[in-house]
Amino acid sequence: MCGFLTIHGLTELHPEITTFFKGEIVGPKFSFFTDRDSWGSNYRNDLQHWGRFPSFRKLDFNTENDSANEEIYRNYLNSEYLYMRWKEVFLVPDASVKDIRGASFAGFYYVCFNQLTGSVSGLYFHKCSVKFQQLELCHVPDGGCSASYEYQ
Template sequence: MLEVIRGHRTTNSGSNSESNSDLHLTPRPSWLSAAMNNTIQREQHQHQDTSQREENPDLSIASFREEHHLRRIHARSEQQLMRWLMKSTVDTRALDCALLRPGMEFCGVQRITPVALPRFSMLPTFDGQPLPKIEQWDVCVIVQSVDMSRGRVSGLMKAINVPNLPKTVVTHWDGEIVDFVNYTPLTCKWKANGREDTDHWSLFEPVKQVPQTFLQKWPESMRGKRMPRILEDYLFMRWKESTFINVGPSETGLTIEGFYYICMDRITGAIEGAYFDPSTQPNQRLTLSVKNDGKCLAFASSEFC
C-alpha cells in the first residue's frame, strides 16, 4: 500500500481565405505525398504480380493454392480458439459476493521482500550471515461501497506500525472489479502495461493455474457475454489509493501513486494483493482475512471498527 519512495502535431493550418485559383500553388502535405506514393507502389506490385501470373500460369496456380492453404489454417485456428474459449468460460452473471459489502473489515499484513533475497528466505546465507530482513506492517481495510453493476468498490485502508513511521496512516481507495463487462484484466493506466498486468495477475494461484483463460484477449463477439470460470470462485479487483485521510504526504514521506492487483476468495474472504509502482520498492504483497461479520458501519472518516 504505502511505501517509502526509493531514491532511486501541431500543424499550422493554412488560411481558409485562399482562392480556388491558388490551390495549385499550395505545397502538398507530406502525409498526402506519402499516402499517394504508397498507393502507387501497391498498384505497381499488384500489376507486376498479375503480369507474372499471366506469363507463368503455374506460378498463378501455386500462389492461389498457397493463399487458400493459409486462409484455411487461419480459419481453423479461429475455430479452435472459439471452441476453447466457450469451453473455458461461462455466461456472464451477477458477481455479487456476500463477503464484499459495505461494512466488511479485512485485516492482515503487507510485506516487502528485498529483490536480492534468495528463494529460501528463512535460511541463513552460506557464509553464516543472516539474510536481509523482510519488512512488514499491519494493514486493515474497510469496504465502504460496492456497485457490482458498474464494477466499482471503495473503502479505507489503515497502515499500522510502518517501519520508520511512528504514526498510523489512513488512506481512501477506489477500486475496479474485473467482471469482463466494465473492466478487464488489462489496466491501461497508472503506468501499468500489458506485461505488468500479466506478471502481476500471474502471481495469484488461481490465475497461475489457468493463465490463458484469464489473460486471453476476449473477442468482441464474447465481450460482456462470457467470463472465465475462475470468477465463479474468485473476485479480481484493482485498488487505487486516492487520498491521505489523517496525514499529509509531506508528513510521512510516503506515496500512493501505485495500485494493488487484488484476488479475493469468494468462500473464505481471503484477500491477496500485489502492489505495483515502478518508482517504489517491488515485491510488495498484501495478505488479508475477514475480521468481522459485517456488523460495523463504514464512514468516510479515519475511524475504524
C-alpha cells in the same frame, strides 16, 4: 467500489496511516488489463502481476486476444475468486498530503478476493517501488456493522 485502508507499523514517524481507495472489479466493465495510463502499468506488467496469483494461472485466459476472455468477464460473480485493482487516492484525514517519507500510496494493488474463505491477497505496483510487494488481509471481528481487515 471504494473504501479505506488502515496500515499499522509502516513507518516509525507514522505508526498508522489511513488512505481512501477506489477499486475496479475485473468483469464486464474492467478487464485484467489496466486501462488507465496514469497508473503506470502496461500489458506485460499486468500479466506478470496477475500471473503471481495461483487462481489466475488456473483460468483459461487468452493473453493474445482479450475479447476471447468474454466468458471469464461475464461470469466473474460465479467464480470462487474475484479480481480487482485498488488505487489509493488520498490520505485520511488530510487529503492535501501527497507524500509520506518511507511510504508510498502513489501506486495501486492487484487484488484477489476468495469469495468462499474471505481472504484477500494483493500485490502493490508503482513504477518506482520494489516489485511484487505483497498484501494479505484477513477479517478482524470488530462487533460493528461492517467488516474490517488488517495486514499480517
